[in-house]
Amino acid sequence: MKNRLNMLPILGVLALALAVGLLASCGGSNNSVSDNVLGANEEDGFTLVADPAEIIIDTTDPAAMVDPGSGLVFVEIGLTANALDEVEVPQANLEVVFATDSGTVLSDGNPVLTDAEGNAMDTLTVFEDAPAQVEVTASDGTRIESILLDVTLILPNRPPVADAGADVSGECGSAEGTPVTLDGSGSTDPDSTEGTNDDIVTFEWFEYFGAPEQVSLGEGMMLDVSLLLGTHVITLQVTDSEGETATDEVTVEIVDTTPPTLSFVLDPDLLWPPNHTLHEVYADVQASDTCGDVTIALVSVTSSQPDNGLGDGDTVDDIQGVDAGTADFWFMLRAERQGPYPVEHPDMYPGRTYSVVYSAMDGSGNMAEAGGIVRVPHDMGHDE
Numbered sequence: 001m002k003n004r005l006n007m008l009p010i011l012g013v014l015a016l017a018l019a020v021g022l023l024a025s026c027g028g029s030n031n032s033v034s035d036n037v038l039g040a041n042e043e044d045g046f047t048l049v050a051d052p053a054e055i056i057i058d059t060t061d062p063a064a065m066v067d068p069g070s071g072l073v074f075v076e077i078g079l080t081a082n083a084l085d086e087v088e089v090p091q092a093n094l095e096v097v098f099a100t101d102s103g104t105v106l107s108d109g110n111p112v113l114t115d116a117e118g119n120a121m122d123t124l125t126v127f128e129d130a131p132a133q134v135e136v137t138a139s140d141g142t143r144i145e146s147i148l149l150d151v152t153l154i155l156p157n158r159p160p161v162a163d164a165g166a167d168v169s170g171e172c173g174s175a176e177g178t179p180v181t182l183d184g185s186g187s188t189d190p191d192s193t194e195g196t197n198d199d200i201v202t203f204e205w206f207e208y209f210g211a212p213e214q215v216s217l218g219e220g221m222m223l224d225v226s227l228l229l230g231t232h233v234i235t236l237q238v239t240d241s242e243g244e245t246a247t248d249e250v251t252v253e254i255v256d257t258t259p260p261t262l263s264f265v266l267d268p269d270l271l272w273p274p275n276h277t278l279h280e281v282y283a284d285v286q287a288s289d290t291c292g293d294v295t296i297a298l299v300s301v302t303s304s305q306p307d308n309g310l311g312d313g314d315t316v317d318d319i320q321g322v323d324a325g326t327a328d329f330w331f332m333l334r335a336e337r338q339g340p341y342p343v344e345h346p347d348m349y350p351g352r353t354y355s356v357v358y359s360a361m362d363g364s365g366n367m368a369e370a371g372g373i374v375r376v377p378h379d380m381g382h383d384e
Contacts, residue, residue, distance in 0.1 A: 044143060045083065045084035045085060045086070045088060045143075046081070046082070046083055046084070046138075046140060046143040046145055047080075047081065047082040047083075047145065048079070048080075048081050048136070048137075048138045048145035048146070048147055049079070049080045049081075049082070050077055050078070050079055050124070050136060050147055050149055051077065051078045051079075051080070052077065053149065054149065054150050054152065055075060055077060055126050055130070055134060055149050055150065055151045055152065056075070056151075056152045056154065057073055057074070057075050057126065057127075057128045057130070057151065057152070057153050057154065058073075058154040059073045059128055059153070059154060059155050059156060060154055060155070060156045061073075061154075067127065070127070072127045072128050072129060073127070073128045074103075074125055074126060074127045074128065075125070075126055076123050076124065076125050077123070077124040077125075077126065077149070078121065078123060078124075079098055079105070079121065079122040079123065079124050079136060079138070080119055080120070080121050081096045081098070081112075081114070081119070081120045081121075081122075081138040081140070081145070082114075082117070082118050082119050082120075083096070083114050083118045083120070083140050083143075084118055090114070090116065090117050090118030090119075091114060091118050091140075092113075092114055092115060092116050092117075092118065093113050093114065094113065094114040094118070094120070094140050095111035095112070095113060095140065095141065096111065096112050096113075096114060096120035096138050096139065096140050097109065097110075097111050097112070097138070097139050098112065098120075098122040098124075098136065098137070098138050099136070099137045099138075099139075100124055100134060100135065100136045100137075101134065101135045102126065102130045102131055102134045102135075103124055103125050103126040103127060103130060103134060104124075104125045105122050105123065105124055105125075105136075106122055106123040106124075106125070107122045114140075120138070124136060126149075126151065128153060130151050130153075131151065132150065132151055133148045133149065133150055133151060134148070134149045134151060135147070135148050135149075136149065155191070157191060157240070157242040157244055158189070158190040158191050158244075159189075159240065159244035159245070159246055160187060160188065160189040160197075160199070160200050160238045160239070160240045160244060160245070160246045161187060161188045161189070161238075161246055162184070162187050162236050162237065162238045162246040162247050162248035163184060163185075163186030163187045163188070163236075163248055164182070164183075164184055164234065164235070164236035164248040164249060164250035165182070165183040165184065165185075165186060165250050166250070167250055167251040167252070167253075168180070168250070168251075168252050168253070169252075169253040169254075169255060170252070170253075170254055170255070171254075171255060171256070171257065171258070172229045172254050172255065172256040172258075172290060172291035173290065173291075174290065174291070175229075175289075175290070175291050175292045176226070177226030177227055177228055178226065178227055178228075178229075178254050179224060179225075179226055180224070180225055180226070180227050180252055180254075181222060181223070181224050181225075182205055182217070182222070182223040182224075182225060182234065182236070182250070182252075183221075183222055184203045184205075184220075184221050184222070184223075184236045184238065185197075185221050185222065187200060187203070187221070187236070187238050187246075187248075189238075189240050191240065191241075197221075199240045199241050200238045200239070200240055201239055201240060201241050202219060202237075202238065202239045203219060203220055203221045203223075203236060203237075203238055204216065204218075204219050204236070204237045204238075204239075205217040205218055205219070205220075205223050205225070205234060205235070205236055205237075206234070206235045206237065207232060207233070207234055207235075208233075209235035209237070209247070209249075210235075217234065227252055227254050228254065229254050229255075229256055229291050229292065229363070229364070230253075230254060231251065231252075231253045231254075232251070232252045232253070232254070233249055233250075233251055234249065234250050234251075234252060235247050235248070235249050236248050236249075236250070255364070256289075256290070256291040256292075256362060256363070256364040256366060257364070257366065258289075258290055258291075258366060259289075259360075259362065259366040259367055259368040260287050260288060260289040260294045260360040260361070260362050260366065260367075260368050261287065261288050261289075261360075261368065262285070262286070262287045262296075262358065262359070262360040262368040262369065262370040263285075263286050263287075263370055264283050264284055264285040264286065264356075264358055264370060264372055265283070265284045265372070266281055266282070266283055266284075266356060266372045266373075266374055267281065267282050267283075267284065268281065268374070269372070269373065269374050269375065270374065270375050270376075270377070271333060271334075271335035271374060271375070271376045272335065272376070272377065272380065273335065274335050274336050274337050274352075274376050274377075275335055276315050276334060276335065276336050277334065277335050278320065278332045278333070278334050278335075279332065279333055279334075279335055280330060280331075280332055281330070281331055281332070281333050281356075281374055282329060282330055283298070283329045283330075283356065283358065283372070284329075285329060285358055287360035287368075289360075289362040289363075289366075291362065291363070291364070292362060292363045293362070293363065294360045294361060294362050295327075295360070295361045295362075296327050296358060296359070296360050297324075297325050297326060297327060297328075297358065297359050297360075297361075298322065298323065298324055298325070298326060298327070298328040298329070298331075298356075298357075298358055299324060299325075299357040299358060299359050299369065300322075300324055300355075300356075300357045301319050301322045301324075301331055301333075301354060301355070301356050301357075302319075302354070302355050303318060303319060303352060303353070303354055303355075304352055304353040304354075304355070305337065305338045305352045306338070307319075315334065315336060317334075318333065318334035318336055319331070319332070319333060319334075319354070320332040333354050333374055335376055336352065336376060337351045337352035337376040337377070337378055338352065339351075339378050350378060351375060351376055351377040351378040351379075352375070352376040353373050353374075353375055353376075354373060354374040354375075354376075355371060355372075355373055356371065356372045356373065356374065357369055357370070357371045358370055358371075
């Protein structure tokens with residue numbers, strides 16, 4: 001159950017009285033503002049009292065009175081106006097009219113006669129949709145009294161509504177985690193001050209919410225977190241001032257769409273002399289990825305000339321030790337090229353080029369390839 005004042009805290013009962021006295025002896029008038037007491041006002045022998053002096057409407061009370069037409073809870077307040085003459089003698093059979101700016105009075109605007117003690121009584125009915133203060137007035141035709149009655153409305157607690165924000169997707173920024181801001185500012189609570197969510201006292205963020213491996217990410221309406229590559233289902237749980245909770249989920253997907261970087265150097269990258277000797281070649285491969293480890297593989301080693309071409313010494317298996325598809329960084333290449341010597345037509349015999357290709361793949365399947373060459377020139381004077 002929650003107590004909520006419709007306006008400012010109760011300051012006591014504020015009473016404003018305006019008494020209009022017609023002085024028969026001189027035909028003049030006297031206007032004054034009376035002093036206020038709790039639920040009562042008195043001036044020139046005319047008093048207005050409310051009982052009780054404060055209006056409390058408890059909508060959580062099972063015994064509360066409910067209007068069958070509107071379904072609104074209401075309370076009834078007794079009103080008493082007391083009239084005395086100049087020498088404080090009760091004035092009987094004096095007509096008093098009651099009025100209110102909210103709710104209803106039983107007399108419905110009709111005059112109520114004072115009894116032998118000078119009392120006129122009425123009943124004020126106030127509904128739960130009343131303003132924070134209700135003004136009641138009574139008049140005997142020459143004198144007017146008014147009182148302000150504070151209204152306290154007691155409502156049942158209403159649970160909050162969690163809003164973890166829209167699903168988001170972001171590019172991976174680091175293998176250690178990508179910064180993400182979780183935003184629960186859309187969460188609401190109907191018992192909050194208008195335009196705020198101030199009845200929500202905690203914002204808690206979890207991953208794997210409700211599971212044995214549940215992880216608390218932190219607290220706050222806005223929370224900065226670091227998330228690893230992958231899909232994260234994050235739960236926001238909000239709690240209001242009465243302990244009521246609500247949850248909402250947001251999916252944050254950290255993706256990697258950027259291929260790795262890849263480069264390599266071949267040693268040696270020139271074979272000379274072309275004496276048909278096999279040389280061991282080493283590939284110094286460097287690869288990296290923003291979001292994690294990479295897998296390096298030798299894709300291919302090919303020659304620009306046939307394995308046993310014209311004028312190359314009648315040898316075969318010029319490329320040996322290649323294990324394509326693996327992290328193979330050592331292989332054998334033959335120092336051999338095609339063409340007659342001395343050079344008769346150098347453009348016809350440009351020398352041999354061995355082409356080497358490596359690949360690097362990250363954990364998300366992004367791939368990069370890089371190529372390099374090892375040359376066997378036709379001759380050092382025509383280095384192609």
